[in-house]
Structure formats: structure tokens, C-alpha cells
Amino acid sequence: MRNILPLIGIDEVRFGQSPREVSDLFGTPDHMRDMPSGEFEMLYGEQIYRFLNFRLVECAWPDDGPVQIDGQTVLNLFNWLSTQSDCKDRARFRICNPLGIAFDYRESDQGHIVIYEAQHWDGLI
DSSP states (O other), rough: EEEETTTTTTTTTEETHHHHHHHHHHOOSSEEETTTTTTEEEEEEEEEEEEEETEEEEEEEEEEEEEEEEEEESOOHHHHTSSTTTTEETTEEEEEEETTTTEOOOOSOOOOOEETTHHHHGGOO
């Protein structure tokens, strides 16, 4: 079970880390790609680490069950987000910007969890 630390990171990964620091944790990525937004992505299976200016700013992965948020078990993140203050649904994302957590439900078969550092999505919401 993954442990999300809002606005900080996930498990042992922290926002602000370099691509090198992430690859030191996980090894060589399965794939790397530059994005039109100026971001750079490292993919490990279906888990994505996004960097801007060589700093980790966002992580995303398929919803594969319960997560922990600050050590609290959350069985259904999509539903849990709707109980948080300042939760918004935009463009098939359920977003709680104060926590830096979003749920991407654009694909009907499986949603994706996205976590991001403070202010990274401010211009999108």
C-alpha cells in the first residue's frame, strides 16, 4: 500500500528530488520522454514521475486499491477526495489542490492517482 504524504511525496520519494535521485531509488526507467509542457517524465511500469527544471513535481499511477494518506488508510480515494474541503471536479479530474492530490477518471476502466507539489497545478484549476 502506497503512503501519500500530501505536498511532500510518496513513500520514499520527495518532491524536489532530481531524476538521478529517483533513478538511484528505482534503477533505470523503462521509458523516458519530454512533454510539450516542458516537463520530463520517467516511467517505471505504469508509474510516472514528472520533472520540471530537473525537480520532481508530480507522480501518477493507476488506482490499484487502498492508499495511506499521512498513515491513514483510504479505501477509495475517489470518494475520499469528495469529502475534503475545496475539492473540485474539472475535466474528468477530482482535485483537492490544498492537498496536492487528484484522481484522473478520464478512462472508464481504471482511474489514476496523481500527487503533486504545492502550487504545481495552480494555473490549471
